[in-house]
Amino acid sequence: MTSSYNKSTPQALSAETQKHVEAFNNLDTDAKLAWLYLVYEKMGDSITPAAPMAAEPELAPKLLGDYYKLSDEQQLAIMREIVNCEDTEYSRAYGSIKENNQLLVWYAWAEAMGDQVVDMPSDYQASNDINNLLSEVEKLEFEEQMSILRTIAGAMGYSDVRPIETQAETGKTPSL
Numbered sequence: 001m002t003s004s005y006n007k008s009t010p011q012a013l014s015a016e017t018q019k020h021v022e023a024f025n026n027l028d029t030d031a032k033l034a035w036l037y038l039v040y041e042k043m044g045d046s047i048t049p050a051a052p053m054a055a056e057p058e059l060a061p062k063l064l065g066d067y068y069k070l071s072d073e074q075q076l077a078i079m080r081e082i083v084n085c086e087d088t089e090y091s092r093a094y095g096s097i098k099e100n101n102q103l104l105v106w107y108a109w110a111e112a113m114g115d116q117v118v119d120m121p122s123d124y125q126a127s128n129d130i131n132n133l134l135s136e137v138e139k140l141e142f143e144e145q146m147s148i149l150r151t152i153a154g155a156m157g158y159s160d161v162r163p164i165e166t167q168a169e170t171g172k173t174p175s176l
Contacts, residue, residue, distance in 0.1 A: 013147055014144070016140075017147055017151075021148055021151050021152060021155075023129070023132075024133060024148075029080050029083050029084055034120065034124065037120060039149070040111070042134065043137075060101055060105055062090060062093040063093055063094060064104075068116040078090040078091075079109070082157050092157070092159070096159060099150040100150075102157070103149060
């Protein structure tokens with residue numbers, strides 16, 4: 001029996017929050033990057049205390065150190081690789097850390113945009129899909145917002161690690 005594991009929509013999400021994760025997943029790569037940046041711009045004051053306090057930045061030296069030394073083009077390429085879950089060095093580094101650390105990475109990158117991190121083009125105009133999703137998520141309770149962001153952040157990056165199949169999936173009972 002094969003696993004039907006889908007890391008982009010965990011069971012803990014309500015139907016409403018799953019709808020927002022699906023809307024994010026339907027955006028193209030650059031729209032996803034823009035949405036993440038705008039989320040931190042608009043809601044960073046509420047997200048910021050939650051993620052970094054529970055994060056361990058020393059676990060992501062490649063993403064929160066080496067990354068800043070790269071050219072704008074290299075940084076943007078790495079962000080795209082992470083969003084697209086490509087099997088690359090930086091995407092693996094991202095995929096190997098927990099959601100709170102992944103949120104910290106996006107927060108740190110958003111904070112450094114235009115300084116140490118590639119900035120959005122000055123003439124960038126967000127699409128209706130981006131703006132609609134942003135406004136819908138802004139209306140949610142803080143816990144729902146964090147659940148969506150953790151789900152989105154956790155679904156990105158590359159990892160070979162897969163969840164252990166459940167008894168229902170394998171049809172076998174555990175044994176010692």
